[in-house]
Amino acid sequence: MTNNRIIPRNGRGQLRTHSVLYGLRRDRLLYLLALPMLAYFVIFKYIPIWGVLISFQNYSPYMGFWKSDWVGFEHFQRLFSNPDFLILLRNTMAINVMNLLLFFPLPIVLSLMLNEVKNQVFKKWVQSIVYLPHFLSWVIIVGxxxxxLSQSEGIVNKLLEAMGFSKFDFLTNVNWFWGILTAQSIWKDAGWGTIIFLAAIAAVDPQLYEAARMDGAGRLRQAWHVTLPCIRNVIVVLLILRVGHIMDVGFEQVYLMMNGAVSQVADVFDTYVYRSGIQQGQFSYSTAVGLFKSVVGLILVIGTNHLVKRFGEEGVY
Structure with missing residues (x-):
């Protein structure tokens, strides 16, 4: 006669509270393993959330959080009435939209190409090469x-000059700035972005490819009709998360590439927060700018998730 443990249930058949405690005790080693990551999120992600309240204050480090004067939405009104607001919004959105349209699809295409490589030695060699730029800092990338691209000593201009063309100043031309940023992002992180997609492709049932080959499908049709539909959920989730960061531009990259000639197309919310918050000490105002970015990102995630679910996808939640 087996001695099975009976888990008490309430009248509706749901587990009682002490059954949850039993589950915690049973899986205590797994929760202990997750504890460092949970502590990281609590300390560095959730506790600092209370700091956004200073965006509704005239915060002074000398008076502290509780004694600083509350001003309501004054800093937000100042932000929206700032003549530079539309310029900051235009630059931030333009850079991120270019990344979304040009950078986001490339790891998918690169993953499909790597998946078709049968020579494992060559495949790993290519993967190592495309992963390597991710580990370089933006200082090195910009250098x-x-x-x-330098007009005086740049390799590209020297080649143009050798071919009989006139030199071109890429770094101070406002029409090239957004494209250069996008190209840098592609070169640095396109290879690294293939990791998730290659893992998703590896989980595709091989029998689907066999069935496609029996129906006469070639490599291209297999990728289009088998691989892409099977990793569609991963693509959608990453797209939603990417849309949520559409107000975030890499501060270090833009700050290092910025110069006086391109400031009108280079100044974004991140560099603006640095100037107003760090250099000028306007902590409450810069926090209001950051909170505005976060709220817009949250709205975009919720809206995009709702939209993809309307099209029958799973979404993030």
């Missing part, structure tokens, strides 16, 4: 860009 390489200057060495290549």
């Amino acid at each position: 390489i860009s200057f060495l290549m």
Whole structure:
């Protein structure tokens, strides 16, 4: 006669509270393993949330959080009435939309191409090469860009001059700035972005490919009709998360590439927060700008998730 443990239930058949405690005790080693990551999120993500309240204050480090004067939405009104607001919004959105349209699809395409490589040695060699730029800092990436695109000593301009063309100033031309940023992001992180997609492709049932081959499908049709539909959920989730960061531009990259000639197309919310918050000490105002960005990102995530669910996808939640 087996001695099974009976888990008490209430009248509706739901587990009682002490059954949850039993589950916690049973899986205590797994929760202990997750404890460092949970502590990281609590300390660095959730506790600092209370700091956004200073965006509704005239915060002074000398008076502290509780004694600073409350001003309501004054800082937000100042932000929206600032003549530079539309310029900051235009630049931030333009850079991110270019990344979304040009950068986001490339890891998917690169993953499909790598998946078709049958020579494992060559495949791993290519993967190592495309992963490598991710580990370089933006200082190095921008330095390489200057060495290549500088009007006086850049390699590209020297090649143009050798071919009989006139030199072109890439770094101070407002029409090229957004494209250069996008190209840098693609070169740095396109290879690294293939990791998730290659893992998703590896989980595709091989029998689907066999069935497609029996129906006469070639490599291209297999990728289009088998691989892409099977990893569609992963693509949608990453797209939603990417849309949520559409107000975030890499501060370090833009700040290092910015100069006086391109400031009108280079100034974004991140660099503006740095100037107003760090250099000028306007902590409450810069926090209001950051909170505005976060709220817009949250709205975009919720809206995009609702939209993709209307099209029959699973979404993030």
